[in-house]
Amino acid sequence: MTVQIHDGTRWQTVCTLADLQPGRGVAVLLPEAGQVALFRDRAGTLYAVDNLDPFSGAPVLARGLLGSRGDRPTLISPMYKQVYDLTDGRCLDEDTAPDGAPAVLRRWPVRVASEEAAA
Amino acid sequence: MTTRPHDRIRDLVLVGHGMVGQRFLEAWAEQPAARAWRVTVLAEEPRPAYDRVHLSSLFSGSTAEDLTLCPAGFLAEHGIDLRLDDPATAVDRDRRLVRTRSGTEVRYDALVLATGSVPFVPPVPGTDAPGCHVYRTIEDVDAIRADAETAGTGVVVGGGLLGLEAAGALRAGGLDTHVVEFAPRLMAVQVDDGGGATLRRKIEDLGVTVHTSAGASGVLTGPDGRVRGLALSDGRELAADLVVFSAGVRARDQLARDCGLPVGRRGGVVVDAHCRTEDPAVLAIGECAQAADGRVYGLVAPGYQMAETAARTLAELDGERSGPAGEGFTGADTSTKLKLLGVDVASFGDPHGTADGALDVLYSDSRSGVYRKLVIGADGALLGGVLVGDTEGYGTLRPLAVGGKPLTVAPEQLVLPAGFAGAAGPVALPDDAVLCSCHNVTQGAVRAAVRDQGCDSVAAVKKCTRAGTGCGSCLKQLGTVVTEELEAAGVSTVKGLCEHFAHTRAELYEIVRVTGLTSFTELLTRHGSGGEGCEVCKPTVASILASLGNGHILDGEQGALQDSNDHFLANLQRNGSYSVVPRVPGGEITPEGLITIGEIARDHGLYTKITGGQRIDMFGATVDQLPVIWSKLVKAGFESGHAYGKSLRTVKSCVGETWCRFGVQDSTTLAIELELRYRGLRSPHKLKAAVSGCARECAEAQSKDFGIIATSAGWNLYVGGNGGMTPRHADLLAADLDRETLIRTIDRYLMFYIRTADRLERTSVWLERLEGGLDHLRAVVLDDSLGIAAELDDMMARHIGGYRDEWAETLADPERLRRFASFVNAPGAPDPAVTFVPERGQIRPARPGEAGRTLDSPVLVAGARLEVLTP
Numbered sequence A: 001m002t003v004q005i006h007d008g009t010r011w012q013t014v015c016t017l018a019d020l021q022p023g024r025g026v027a028v029l030l031p032e033a034g035q036v037a038l039f040r041d042r043a044g045t046l047y048a049v050d051n052l053d054p055f056s057g058a059p060v061l062a063r064g065l066l067g068s069r070g071d072r073p074t075l076i077s078p079m080y081k082q083v084y085d086l087t088d089g090r091c092l093d094e095d096t097a098p099d100g101a102p103a104v105l106r107r108w109p110v111r112v113a114s115e116e117a118a119a
Numbered sequence B: 001m002t003t004r005p006h007d008r009i010r011d012l013v014l015v016g017h018g019m020v021g022q023r024f025l026e027a028w029a030e031q032p033a034a035r036a037w038r039v040t041v042l043a044e045e046p047r048p049a050y051d052r053v054h055l056s057s058l059f060s061g062s063t064a065e066d067l068t069l070c071p072a073g074f075l076a077e078h079g080i081d082l083r084l085d086d087p088a089t090a091v092d093r094d095r096r097l098v099r100t101r102s103g104t105e106v107r108y109d110a111l112v113l114a115t116g117s118v119p120f121v122p123p124v125p126g127t128d129a130p131g132c133h134v135y136r137t138i139e140d141v142d143a144i145r146a147d148a149e150t151a152g153t154g155v156v157v158g159g160g161l162l163g164l165e166a167a168g169a170l171r172a173g174g175l176d177t178h179v180v181e182f183a184p185r186l187m188a189v190q191v192d193d194g195g196g197a198t199l200r201r202k203i204e205d206l207g208v209t210v211h212t213s214a215g216a217s218g219v220l221t222g223p224d225g226r227v228r229g230l231a232l233s234d235g236r237e238l239a240a241d242l243v244v245f246s247a248g249v250r251a252r253d254q255l256a257r258d259c260g261l262p263v264g265r266r267g268g269v270v271v272d273a274h275c276r277t278e279d280p281a282v283l284a285i286g287e288c289a290q291a292a293d294g295r296v297y298g299l300v301a302p303g304y305q306m307a308e309t310a311a312r313t314l315a316e317l318d319g320e321r322s323g324p325a326g327e328g329f330t331g332a333d334t335s336t337k338l339k340l341l342g343v344d345v346a347s348f349g350d351p352h353g354t355a356d357g358a359l360d361v362l363y364s365d366s367r368s369g370v371y372r373k374l375v376i377g378a379d380g381a382l383l384g385g386v387l388v389g390d391t392e393g394y395g396t397l398r399p400l401a402v403g404g405k406p407l408t409v410a411p412e413q414l415v416l417p418a419g420f421a422g423a424a425g426p427v428a429l430p431d432d433a434v435l436c437s438c439h440n441v442t443q444g445a446v447r448a449a450v451r452d453q454g455c456d457s458v459a460a461v462k463k464c465t466r467a468g469t470g471c472g473s474c475l476k477q478l479g480t481v482v483t484e485e486l487e488a489a490g491v492s493t494v495k496g497l498c499e500h501f502a503h504t505r506a507e508l509y510e511i512v513r514v515t516g517l518t519s520f521t522e523l524l525t526r527h528g529s530g531g532e533g534c535e536v537c538k539p540t541v542a543s544i545l546a547s548l549g550n551g552h553i554l555d556g557e558q559g560a561l562q563d564s565n566d567h568f569l570a571n572l573q574r575n576g577s578y579s580v581v582p583r584v585p586g587g588e589i590t591p592e593g594l595i596t597i598g599e600i601a602r603d604h605g606l607y608t609k610i611t612g613g614q615r616i617d618m619f620g621a622t623v624d625q626l627p628v629i630w631s632k633l634v635k636a637g638f639e640s641g642h643a644y645g646k647s648l649r650t651v652k653s654c655v656g657e658t659w660c661r662f663g664v665q666d667s668t669t670l671a672i673e674l675e676l677r678y679r680g681l682r683s684p685h686k687l688k689a690a691v692s693g694c695a696r697e698c699a700e701a702q703s704k705d706f707g708i709i710a711t712s713a714g715w716n717l718y719v720g721g722n723g724g725m726t727p728r729h730a731d732l733l734a735a736d737l738d739r740e741t742l743i744r745t746i747d748r749y750l751m752f753y754i755r756t757a758d759r760l761e762r763t764s765v766w767l768e769r770l771e772g773g774l775d776h777l778r779a780v781v782l783d784d785s786l787g788i789a790a791e792l793d794d795m796m797a798r799h800i801g802g803y804r805d806e807w808a809e810t811l812a813d814p815e816r817l818r819r820f821a822s823f824v825n826a827p828g829a830p831d832p833a834v835t836f837v838p839e840r841g842q843i844r845p846a847r848p849g850e851a852g853r854t855l856d857s858p859v860l861v862a863g864a865r866l867e868v869l870t871p
């Protein structure tokens, strides 16, 4: 079973489901669109967000941990440990990044093979 | 224009350049009147004023320079003429002259005596034999040290504050140490019988033998005339190679006596509240003076108050005083708080309850060596107290007692040691203390955020105040304050690890240990609240599983729990690259090893730096380069240095006996052995250690989680030291251990810590929090008071037996290696966003907006080639 991400133009096959360890992520290089962090949680849901960490400016979010806060699935940055809500990409700890931009991660549509996966 | 009462430059002569003399000079220099005076200082000692209070630190590696009180340039700046090594021998008050030993005469308009005191040596035979010492000056310390090198046994005559300090110094020098005290208890002035008994027990536990109700009746000498023992007033004889007399001091008032100035009945130049003697041109301050209240103070703080008073009194003569005259010096508080031989002792206010109707409230626990007594007046006000073994609360109790303030809490709550149910909590931080230094947020601002701005969690407070969003090192404290404030507002808070577990780390450890569960999911379902877990509980469980020996940390579900650094077995750097730290046990490395590291770093274009942990760090590797670099390191015999793990980091060493001319044991070999023994041991926080070859302590063992200092008889083991953000000096756990006992004790200490500490709690904080403190720890690891020693030993044996190098094992398994790819869909492609620029012949991460280059792997960019890349 393969995993696909929609890069804004089309669905791209990026890896197999077996490449994703539940609770962890991988980084994906989209030639047109840059870097995406792709995760699978223990329940099997897939998430894809920007790999760039707004707080450090380093492309590292794929190396963060998955978690949950209440009912919300979260991603914790490995650099300074800010927590993001994976359902809308918003940072739950701080509203804005040091450069003044809103601390929100872009979310990318993601699916397994051809059927839509929860995104 | 007012005419000045005097228009010529006048002469001020100070006799004695000790602690109080120096403070006088500083206070005098601040007076505008000082400009019209010339100052001459006559000093007996060969060096300017130094910190006598910390004299004993000379035994633990401080130098005479460290103790100096007279800043460079101070004398020149104020035109002070300091004449060292030329004491005053006589004062001619009629001619206003001071004569010195070298025969010079110095005229004065005003004379200040600050001659301090001399140690009292009982008038018994033999006290001038070689091997007899007093303890007051740097020269005394040098002489004691020289004798101690060849001595086996030392006796200190005097069990007061100074005597116990001297005993501590002899003890640290590895001598079999005895203390002889005339009174029935130790520190008779400061503490009461109960406190004295507790103190005695604790000191005897450290191996010092105490003889009370016994005086010295004579020094016994051998055929060579040297000391061989001490005869006691009770008829016994103690063998000794060295004797230190520390039985009190006597004011040095001879100059005053000789020129006819009144002295007190028990010595001390009589002065009034303005520090003037009967002769208005002569003042006396510090230990040589008997103050207006009839007392001679043997502490430095009252001396300093007298120094300031005297400076004002002299300025008054010129009508040009700066600052209020006040009432002068009419007496001082003699509260003291000390650490003697590692035992905390405090005495404040009226410790003996001499006032009418005074009553005691007492807590005493001989087992843990804690004694706390408060003296309460008939009206309920706190009058004073004695604290031994646990001086918590001294900071608030002393001002209460000294101010005679009524107590707002029941006194029995105040005597209970911290941590007991019912005990009044520790002294709180003031609200204006800065809690987060990255963003300069005070504790008050954090409280206000919770109270007034509706923040109901640490996350909300972070958002609103920015506290905790910098380096993160204040988060723990932030959590405590937020919890306190929420509780005060009646909001219930969860004591557990995080929203997923209501348990502390220690409780979870026990659950995992007893149930044998190895699956996080199962643990979360059975014992937690479900969900996914978070950045707090996942790595905590990962660490517990690793501590309990569950195979490779990247295997199966464990791999998903690790913090990012552990997950890649390397340290994440600010631009997303990683650093690589091979283990260099004890900091010892062969030239071949250095060359290999150098070659690998050069071939991969890595930045190299010597770390603060005596090893080499290579920076700038991308995830996909890590396996290549490590395969080369492993091939050359290197192992993971665990710089990324909450686990043993380094055991620093000094060259020790093997090379160093002062070393008394082979510290390097021991450090290597310990580093190899505990490598890979996962723990609640990182563990650092060091071994020094002698008390000079070049390996800084007393700032480590466990530190070892060689003595001539074995090894001293220190625990709970910390550098970093809240430095803590380690405590001596046990002295003169042989190698085997030392290692067994460390094994148990570490395993006990791993079992009971909180998440991310260094041993320093853990030890502070541990109920019963150091004594309890000692009882557990040395006397097996909890009956768990065999279990702890067994767990350490399992750790050592099960150790495998994490990197070698990773390289051997393609499944574990899969994670080391920059991109899942482009394996082998280097990360284009991780870029570097050259600096000083190496690389550094490009800053935002700076055009950098990637390190294509493997590529040579070191040395001269770098310059070509400069934009």
Ligand code: SRM
Binding pocket: B571, B572, B573, B579, B580, B581, B609, B610, B611, B612, B613, B614, B615, B616, B617, B643, B649, B650, B686, B688, B703, B704, B721, B722, B723, B724, B725, B726, B762
């Ligand atoms: C590399 C090094 C600095 C250097 O250039 O010399 C260093 C680097 C880091 N230190 Fe350190 N520390 C280094 C020696 C020290 C020392 C000195 C020592 O060990 O003798 C201390 C004080 C001693 C102590 O820990 O008691 C030290 C106190 C800290 C602290 C504060 C700990 C505390 O208890 O307050 C942190 C933060 C933490 O651990 O929470 C820290 C954290 C870090 C981290 C891990 C921060 C991070 O998460 O990125 C740094 C990353 C290391 C890396 O990327 O490789 N580092 N750090 C040193 C590595 C030593 C080694 O060979 O392993």
Ligand SMILES: Cc1cc2nc3c(=O)[nH]c(=O)nc-3n(C[C@H](O)[C@H](O)[C@H](O)COP(=O)(O)OP(=O)(O)OC[C@H]3O[C@@H](n4cnc5c(N)ncnc54)[C@H](O)[C@@H]3O)c2cc1C
Binding pocket: B015, B016, B017, B018, B019, B020, B021, B042, B043, B044, B045, B052, B053, B054, B055, B056, B086, B087, B088, B089, B114, B115, B116, B117, B135, B136, B137, B162, B165, B252, B255, B285, B286, B287, B288, B297, B298, B299, B300, B301, B303, B338
């Ligand atoms: C080991 C030790 C530990 C101590 N610990 C503490 C403590 O924890 N807390 C505390 O409050 N106090 C402590 N004290 C006491 C403290 O050091 C003294 O109270 C303080 O030094 C007094 O200062 P002073 O200037 O009066 O005397 P000193 O510091 O003794 O200075 C007097 C100076 O005058 C010189 N002198 C004497 N006669 C002449 C002369 N005729 N001509 C020229 N110079 C002369 C002496 O050589 C000396 O240098 C300790 C003392 C010692 C020895």
Ligand code: SF4
Binding pocket: B654, B655, B656, B657, B660, B661, B662, B663, B664, B667, B692, B693, B694, B695, B696, B697, B698, B699
């Ligand atoms: S190197 Fe070691 S043995 Fe030598 S002085 Fe320093 S601590 Fe002592």
Ligand code: FES
Binding pocket: B435, B436, B437, B438, B439, B467, B468, B469, B470, B471, B472, B473, B474, B475
């Ligand atoms: S001190 Fe608060 S974040 Fe650094």
